[in-house]
Amino acid sequence: MQIILTLEQKKNIFIELGKFLSQFSTVKSLKKISVLNNELFFKDFMDLIELSQSHNGWYTKENVLFAIHSWAEALTEENLNCWISAYNFSNIQPKTIGLILAGNIPLVGFHDFVCVILSGHKALVKTSSSDQHLLPFLAKYIISIEPELKNQITFVEGKLENFDAVIATGSTNTSRYFDYYFKEKPSIIRKSRNSVAVLDGTESKEQMIALGEDIFRYFGLGCRNVSKLFVPKRYNFDLFFNGIFPYQDIIKYEKYANNYDYNKAVFLMSNFKLLDNEFLTIKEDASYASPIASVFYEYYDDLNVLKNRIVTESEQIQCIVSNNLIEKSIPFGTTQKPQLWDYADNVDTIEFLLTL
Incomplete structure (x- = not known):
């Protein structure tokens, strides 16, 4: 029998993931005794970071660590509370959400993944051929914390099938294909920006x-x-x-x-x-x-x-x-440090998932 995780349980899973990610830094990575399941995952993640550039020539160690550190800063209890407090998660009917992820920068699709899991839906994930390793590793880590998540996360290599809604990110050209292929499903289709x-x-x-x-x-x-x-x-x-x-x-x-x-x-x-x-x-x-x-x-x-x-x-x-010249502009140096509530294309992903 499948156990339905509470919002508090799911939030705590990502808090623990944030603690795990906080060990890895462009300055010096430092293993912390207090981090859950560290003996199983710390060294393997270090090895994966070292190998990332061999998987994708643009994924330098510095840039991969920067992305990891940015997520560590985002996944704190304070940030997660601030983010999810704006929504009502009480009437969720769990559905399967297809995620088609981009691979232009490390972990670029991770926010969609977090949104789906927090919302109580199942994630059917098709990673980019340019970024096939980082997200699956983090999924294994959070499943080690809460094994019930194994029933909510599936990675696929071929065609997406048997899903109820889709979030797809690609170029302006691929978005035309997505619009046609997913026209019968609720969707968020992202183009080049x-x-x-x-x-x-x-x-x-x-x-x-x-x-x-x-x-x-x-x-x-x-x-x-x-x-x-x-x-x-x-x-x-x-x-x-x-x-x-x-x-x-x-x-x-x-x-x-x-x-x-x-x-x-x-x-x-x-x-x-x-x-x-x-x-x-x-x-x-x-x-x-x-x-x-x-x-x-x-x-x-x-x-x-x-x-x-x-x-x-x-x-x-x-x-x-x-420098505050344009309404809703952000400070210099912050474009690659979005908050959890900063949605791509200004489309509220959580709101979309809650209304399915």
Whole structure:
């Protein structure tokens, strides 16, 4: 007979997972005696972190540890209480939710997974071929804490079948396929988005250094990475380039360097005017999605006109970074540190799951 876990039990499972993840750091990973089932999982997870780059060349140890640390900071009792207190979980009818995950950055689909488990549904998970190891490992860890979760979590390699609703994340092109294939099911279908920074020239060097984090973390591969700058007419890019200079070592990574060389060559052959600091090209362009190792920029004359444009084009934008210039913008350096209640595409995943 299947046991129905209470919301409190499920919350405590993720608190314990947060404690487990908190042991792993870009500075020094430190094993803690108090963490549940550490003898079974600590060394294996360290080994998996070391091997991540062999599974996906973009998953450097530093970036994998950054993602793990971000989740450790998110999965605290205080954060979980704050998050789930906004919802009524009492009338859930458990269903099977298909999850089709992206793999552009480490653990990018983990938030959907947490939402499904907390909501009391079953997770039928199809991982990306680019990220097939981290989430299954964490699923094994939480099942070791609460074996009943084994009945709620299934990973599939082939076609998704026998599900009641779906959450699928992919590119704008794949979203058309998802829309057609899942048209008979309740769904959240996510397309490509990009993040922007709105500058006015009054930013500090410290803010520009933080903006570098928003641009270069995960090599710029995430939808929360800043790929486009809006700047006023006659903006002086000197402060921007001085701010991002500490990230110059990114060019030493071969995959990034290859993209930098290729995209720069394509731009130059097309006679585009570029600003370049030998590890990032800056190009004036109306598009939001810039190639790896480049950032687009666009001038604005009137901030109010820009605000209206951002509202009109909001479906293309994931995050907005500014010094309080734009409503609901976030501080420099925080794009890759979302809170549990920061939903992708501003679609409330928990609310969707509670209404099925």
